Amino acid sequence: EADIYQTPRYLVIGTGKKITLECSQTMGHDKMYWYQQDPGMELHLIHYSYGVNSTEKGDLSSESTVSRIRTEHFPLTLESARPSHTSQYLCASSAAAKNYGYTFGSGTRLTVV
Amino acid sequence: DAKTTQPPSMDCAEGRAANLPCNHSTISGNEYVYWYRQIHSQGPQYIIHGLKNNETNEMASLIITEDRKSSTLILPHATLRDTAVYYCIVRPNSGNTPLVFGKGTRLSVIA
Numbered sequence: 001e002a003d004i005y006q007t008p009r010y011l012v013i014g015t016g017k018k019i020t021l022e023c024s025q026t027m028g029h030d031k032m033y034w035y036q037q038d039p040g041m042e043l044h045l046i047h048y049s050y051g052v053n054s055t056e057k058g059d060l061s062s063e064s065t066v067s068r069i070r071t072e073h074f075p076l077t078l079e080s081a082r083p084s085h086t087s088q089y090l091c092a093s094s095a096a097a098k099n100y101g102y103t104f105g106s107g108t109r110l111t112v113v
Numbered sequence: 114d115a116k117t118t119q120p121p122s123m124d125c126a127e128g129r130a131a132n133l134p135c136n137h138s139t140i141s142g143n144e145y146v147y148w149y150r151q152i153h154s155q156g157p158q159y160i161i162h163g164l165k166n167n168e169t170n171e172m173a174s175l176i177i178t179e180d181r182k183s184s185t186l187i188l189p190h191a192t193l194r195d196t197a198v199y200y201c202i203v204r205p206n207s208g209n210t211p212l213v214f215g216k217g218t219r220l221s222v223i224a
Contacts, residue, residue, distance in 0.1 A: 102159060104158070107155070107156060
């Protein structure tokens with residue numbers, strides 16, 4: 001059973017809408033990450049956090065924003081969705097003391113029409 | 114700049130060993146070699162990692178050359194469920210360096 005949860009699993013939304021992709025983990029992991037992946041393409045790191053009130057931008061420039069108010073929760077928000085945001089968004093977490101073991105969620109497949 | 118080089122695709126017969134190569138000629142002394150795989154569009158799954166010694170776990174073996182410039186992931190008896198994209202990643206094991214995924218190798222296990 002997955003210990004990191006992403007909702008929704010699939011989302012189709014109109015251009016200009018504000019959306020929040022949810023990611024929660026029950027493992028007490030300090031570190032959390034958001035990756036973006038187009039079909040058949042590489043994963044790109046867009047945001048990460050090393051703890052509460054800590055957020056950093058990743059290698060791929062993204063118009064999304066994140067917050068980390070609670071250890072277990074790392075939501076990603078798009079203020080105004082565009083068709084170029086259509087992609088799969090994968091959330092992951094890892095424990096500080098176990099630097100290699102990333103646990104990934106099932107992903108959110110976003111389509112902006 | 115890519116830190117690792119992997120073949121884009123490989124085939125392997127079911128039941129045979131799958132040997133996936135990775136070149137990392139610019140690896141630093143404090144960098145580990147990690148392997149993950151991604152089945153279809155699921156989230157990547159950790160397989161194994163190592164520094165300089167060969168490593169083995171229930172999923173795979175990792176062979177790192179003595180000069181650490183290349184490594185091979187070995188799946189001893191590949192099954193159809195091992196069909197996936199395999200990523201070789203080099204990064205320090207300490208500190209706050211997130212995993213950066215490259216293009217990986219698409220392994221197809223054929224019945």
